Amino acid sequence: MTGVCVGFPGLINHKDGNVIKSSQLVWEDVPLLRILEEQLAFSVLIDNELNLRAYAEGFLPKIKHHSMAVIGFGSGVGSALMIGDQIHKGYLNSAGEIGHTIVDTNGILCTCGNFGCLQTYIAESFLVQEASKKSNAQSLHKIISATEKGYKWAENILSRAITYASITVNSCVCMYNPERVILTGEMIEQFLHVRDRILQESRNKIWSPLSDSTSIEVSQLGEKGVVLGASMYSQREYINHLSTEKGWFNRITPISGFQKSRNRIVGGMMF
Template sequence: MKLSREAMRTYNQKVILKCLHDLGSMSKAQLSEHTKLTIPAITDILNDLEDFQLIENTGHVKIKRGRFPMMHQLKRTNIHFIGIVVGSQRMKAAIVNIGGEVIDIHSKPLPNNPTPENVCKQIILLVNKLQSSEHKVYGIGIGMHGIINPFEGASIYPPHLDWGYFPIGEYVANETQLPVLVDNDCNTLTLAERWFGGGKKETSSFITLNIDYGIGAGIMNGDELFHGFNFGGGQIGHTIVDDEGIKCACGNYGCLEAIASEPALLKQVIKKVKKGFPTMLNELVNHPEEITMEHLYHAANHGDNLVIQHIQEAGRYIGIGIGTLINLFNPQKVIITGGVLRAGDILFDSLRDSAFKHSLKVNTEKLDLIPSMLGQHADVIGAATLWVNELFHGNRSINEIIRK
């Protein structure tokens, strides 16, 4: 299909933006060589991008022969979006610039009665608090657990909230007068890795596995997110790994999430502590019910055998799930993120050994299995990156996104 002149201009603008993001400061000649666009075309596009305050000149560089070329780079600190994560227990919101830097952040527990309307009211309060800052915001991205229809901006099935279909994007957009994008939180984490983390360099096919309150995967295939036919792609946490396992929030028995997520791990350890198994946890709390994940990670990192054994067992089951993903999608990388990274090598070594054991050798010969380096705010960065991805890679024109 032949693109219109305006659509082609938008496409070329985004090609240039992506080059500057991925490769750093570049001259017109370098951009022309990389994109195969002519110098006059690149000059026009750079002028447009300067008008949008998306790029800046960094001065001339010396070369051996000819005129010193002017260098151009992405202006990362001028455009801001709000990223919101609606988790199973808490919600977080942050202002994030297009360089992936968190400028301001707030969080709060979910309301006691987390109906869609009550959760949205809390989202509006967080947005209003963030908008009181001096930074102009151009859009809101929302990452939620469960099944999300990103094209309608609707939550279809968040198992830990017991909602039905709810157009959360439309609701928040109407209340804030800002455009809203919505996707599954594992997908938004994957976008964060694509633009700012382990998936940003020469990696078009990778999987981000998020392991904390739940377990889910975001799948980047050919530089595009894989959502699945009914938007249920990546729900590896609801793969059954033990037919005789305990009941999961989804209603099935023996799901990976019910066996190896943080709440599952916590329940298993507390049960052993109540039975009198030796552990240093008894020195940290007065009653087993007071044990938290922070206690578990502290004990594991101080050599507590009981906790270490359970973390390693969880890693073994998670590795089985990763092996399934590797054999299905044959990615270049698998990136692990979430609260379990606090367990360090205790979990990661077990997880890695199990993943490679349960994968075809040909699929792991060149595979990188790595922890995320984005830190504790990766979730809100990911939610805001819904708009970063749209700016650099999506169908909306830059003029639609950055309204002057």
């Protein structure tokens, strides 16, 4: 048996593998599982990429924990909550979409149609949109370069994003009371001084009764995190599916993975 597991940035109906919505890829109601199974002739699993990363973050370091929240800052803002060895998926597999919590009803128009969603203050496309009022910076990298050259507008945009990122961490801690918080995403992994500022401001902002008992960490898995999580998830599902069959263990070989299109679609394979 060969299977493919795909980590996808967006809302996935985990019962039928349909993409409900992906703001990053501007997809809506796409039967992705059916399309991939027809094209690949493999069994396919699909889940939100942050959910899959949480599997890898939770299992690979072999750290025993009660609960863990993974928060991603990049093209969007999202989170995944792991309690024990289970991902909390919610009724429609959309738990953790913290980027669309509303923080300012008079704020910027979000891709979802609401004003003032949290991600409009942190996600790269919105920062670029804000920067366009003062420059032609087309990426987070360009905005950060402008901060290093002393441009006030750039520092204001970045400082606000860091503040909202730290507010996100505090919100997750207040809502879920996780033992560990793992930060990931392009903003964390590609810009180390931004990462350090987010870490410091997050630790300062955490609700004081929980500040000593909550560990805030940075992902050590980098871009491989989703691939590894996809591989682990697919093996786990395979084992769950076949655990009553004799000899299933001998058919599993070590993890392999592939990655495509700048971490937008990633997957793990199992043979």
